[in-house]
Amino acid sequence: MNTMALLTDGFQKVEVFCTEHNIAKVQAGPNQICPKCAINLVEFQNKNRQKEIDQMVREKHFAGAMLPERHAESGFKNYTVQHAGQKNSLNQSISYAKNILIGVKNNFVMVGKTGVGKTHLSCATARTLLNKGMYVRYITSEEMAQKIMRAWDKDTKDASERSVIYEFTQYDLLILDEYGLHDRDKRLELVHKVLYARYDAMKPTMLISNFTLAELQKDLGDRLWSRFQQGGLTVVECNWADQRLGQVGGGV
Template identity: 50%
Template sequence: MKTLAQIKPQAFAQPADEFCQVHNSQKVISFGTGRVICTHCELEKAQASHRKNAHASIREKHFHGAQIPARHAQSGLKNYIADTQGRATAKASATAYIKHLRDGGKQNLVMVGSTGTGKTHLACATAHNLLDSGMFVRYVTSEHLANDISSAYSRKDDTEKSAILRYTDLDVLIIDEYGLHDRSAKSPYILECVHKVLYARYDALKPTMLISNMSLNEIKSDLGDRLWSRFQDGGLSVIECNWTDARTTK
């Protein structure tokens, strides 16, 4: 960012007869345009513009890094259709969870329900709101997370530890489709990778959102007593989307 000393010789010519009431300094006649301006005011405008552009750049990087699906790029709380009591309750719970995290809370969240009940929309709406707050958020399916970690050794300069750390460092991690494609009788290590991330985020006091078509009891059983106990430590937010598939009822 330029300082006043750097821009004054290039941008301004001779002193003017006017004084800036804000900075109590003599104004100058701008070189080339003939405008009478205050150099301090111009510098403040330039700095404000720089901060605005820097904020926009950071925000763009945050959103790009969040990996929100293109289908849900515009999914927010405002366009989430809360036309039933159940959906209204789910929206209110997501709104409360967003506030909880913005206030520094560390609770995890579980969102369960059958296909087509708007879980991913609500999860991505939560992500958008947290990203707007400057938090580092990542959306990922459980399958992709597991495959990314399990294949770390096949990539140059990557390890399982490094891969897990990438998901642990995030302020908030949203794991969607838990239990859908992240398990195999031939390779139980796949699901183990997801659980390793959950353990690591618990140790790091990082909140995680777990989205699944499984029931709450099925998730509890799937995680096992030890991990389930840790996942709900300090309180657990639960959103149950127990209504019919919106895609098939239109």
């Protein structure tokens, strides 16, 4: 039975016609309604409800990503391009986002001095994926280490640590910013555990650092650097001045 039949079955038709659809209205309680108008109203309400649900999901995804407030509106379109280096960084970031959307699971490294636009591009990548319903998490390496260490306060240290590391493996993309600015020794080990876990789970990671590429390779170590390259690695070196100081740059 179709929707029109469901709405008319059991209702008494009245000698009043809908001026829009030229069909007889039916008596529904004290009201006379056009079945087709009723269908259109239900469909309109359902579409609006779906829009509300989609918006709620989108807002939840964005909130869960924990993007810095300063970069809440950072996108590819408002990234400043003033020279070839910035153009290359932008194009590489856009290509990386597109690849993840089609299921490619390789890693991305962006290195360079502070203020050259690394975080802007990483957040633009995040926003692109979030808008497509994917799960992304932005975090600095120090914040990550601190979160794992706070889990040690629970009863079973090893289990609590594993649960936090497992949490970081669930995101479609992890953006690890300010790599290398964490305190050393134990914190470095914790950050590396997350990177190893994401490698094992075949999940892509975007690693952002103020290190030079050589310094980053040394800090990650041969084993982790080798794994980080598996499946293809995109490397972007941002070798230009800090825009925050009023020099040529690519966004903050």
